Amino acid sequence: xxxxxxxxxxxxxxxxxxxxxxxxxxxxxxxxxxxxxxxxxxxxxxxxxxxxxxxxxxxxxxxxxxxxxxxxxxxxxxxxxxxxxxxxxxxxxxxxxxxxxxxxxxxxxxxxxxxxxxxxxxxxxxxxxxxxxxxxxxxxxxxxxxxxxxxxxxxxxxxxxxxxxxxxxxxxxxxxxxxxxxxxxxxxxxxxxxxxxxxxxxxxxxxxxxxxxxxxxxxxxxxxxxxxxxxxxxxxxxxxxxxxxxxxxxxxxxxxxxxxxxxxxxxx
Numbered sequence: 495x496x497x498x499x500x501x502x503x504x505x506x507x508x509x510x511x512x513x514x515x516x517x518x519x520x521x522x523x524x525x526x527x528x529x530x531x532x533x534x535x536x537x538x539x540x541x542x543x544x545x546x547x548x549x550x551x552x553x554x555x556x557x558x559x560x561x562x563x564x565x566x567x568x569x570x571x572x573x574x575x576x577x578x579x580x581x582x583x584x585x586x587x588x589x590x591x592x593x594x595x596x597x598x599x600x601x602x603x604x605x606x607x608x609x610x611x612x613x614x615x616x617x618x619x620x621x622x623x624x625x626x627x628x629x630x631x632x633x634x635x636x637x638x639x640x641x642x643x644x645x646x647x648x649x650x651x652x653x654x655x656x657x658x659x660x661x662x663x664x665x666x667x668x669x670x671x672x673x674x675x676x677x678x679x680x681x682x683x684x685x686x687x688x689x690x691x692x693x694x695x696x697x698x699x700x701x702x703x704x705x706x707x708x709x710x711x712x713x714x715x716x717x718x719x720x721x722x723x724x725x726x727x728x729x730x731x732x733x734x735x736x737x738x739x740x741x742x743x744x745x746x747x748x749x750x751x752x753x754x755x756x757x758x759x760x761x762x
Contacts, residue, residue, distance in 0.1 A: 497524065497602040501591035501609070508545035510581060510620070510630055514613040517584055521610035524603060544585040544640065549631030550578060558636055563675055563684075570628045572672070573687055577619040578635040579665070580694075583612040586643055586657055587701075594650040597708075604704045611697045618690045626683055638734075645731050651712045655727045658705025659750075664736070666702060666744040669695045695744065702748035721757060 500520040507513040558575070561568035587609035591602055620630050639661055646653040669691050676684040676691075713720045727733075740758055 497606070498592040498595065500524075501588040501606075502543070504609075505543050505585060505588040505592060506545045508547050510547060510616065513545065513584060514617055517588065517609050517613045521606045521613075524606040544589065546581075546585075547631060550574075550633060550635040552637050553634045555636040555638055558634055564679055566626070569679065569681075569683060569687070570623060570626050571633045573619060573623050573626065574628065574630065574633040575635065576672075576691075576694075577616060577623055577630050579639065580612055580616040580619055581630065582637075582639040583662070583701075584609055584616060586639060586662075587612055589643055589647075590653065590657075593647060594653070597650070601708060604708070608701045608704060611701070615690075615694050615697065618693065622683070622686055622690060625686075642731070642733070651709065651716070651718070651723070652727045652731055654705050654709040654712060655724055656731055656733050658702055659709055659748075660728070660733050660736070662698060662705065663702045663745065663748065663750075664734075665698050666695065666741045666748065667739060669698075670741060671739075699744050699748045702745075706749035721753060724754075 500523070504513060504516040504520055507516055559571070561571045563569045563572045587605050590605040591609070594601075623629060639657070642656055642661055643653070646656055673688045673691050676688040709724075710720055712718075713723060736758055738759065740755070742755055745755060
């Protein structure tokens with residue numbers, strides 16, 4: 495089976511556990527060399543993409559209730575929100591595989607690795623959420639990540655620029671702040687959540703690095719200046735404004751240059 499068809503099949507699955515299983519099985523086949531690249535210019539139909547369960551109820555970001563993480567249900571809502579991000583991230587990685595034809599074989603392998611790791615993250619968080627007495631779908635959630643995926647579906651350079659190296663890179667900045675809050679709470683479930691975030695932060699550095707690598711490769715291929723073109727894409731697709739504090743150490747490990755990090759405070 496081709497990379498892109500395998501990714502599309504997993505992407506269409508609505509049930510979270512089945513999506514995770516299909517993603518991890520296909521990623522293992524890719525890693526073992528059992529799945530071949532489809533380097534044609536053909537496009538697949540995106541009906542039924544992405545497959546998502548009926549719950550959580552999806553609302554505007556401004557309509558997600560604010561709960562204090564110093565309460566049990568507030569901490570559950572926090573874990574649920576991260577769980578939702580990771581579920582979306584599985585879909586984002588699968589979409590990066592199937593959506594864009596004619597990329598090098600290593601591109602598809604990179605994004606399968608990301609999909610597999612996002613599936614692991616979702617599994618860890620969902621198990622933790624269940625241990626707290628809740629499950630995925632019990633709280634409302636918003637669709638910010640997928641919205642940008644939709645906006646950039648016809649432009650692989652924009653996708654690499656604005657999903658992994660913009661929206662997902664914000665996770666590098668936000669995770670230490672969440673962990674600091676969890677440390678102040680200090681309950682056993684808060685400590686367990688923070689330990690899962692250690693794993694997620696480690697892996698997300700690699701995911702953002704993959705976004706950086708392919709963004710630069712595409713800019714090189716098309717004769718574009720990466721910093722100037724990023725500003726064009728940022729405005730064209732109305733990306734969310736980046737706000738300090740920035741996790742400069744993690745961003746450096748993810749491959750952002752000194753010039754790019756200096757430009758963080760002035761993306762426009």
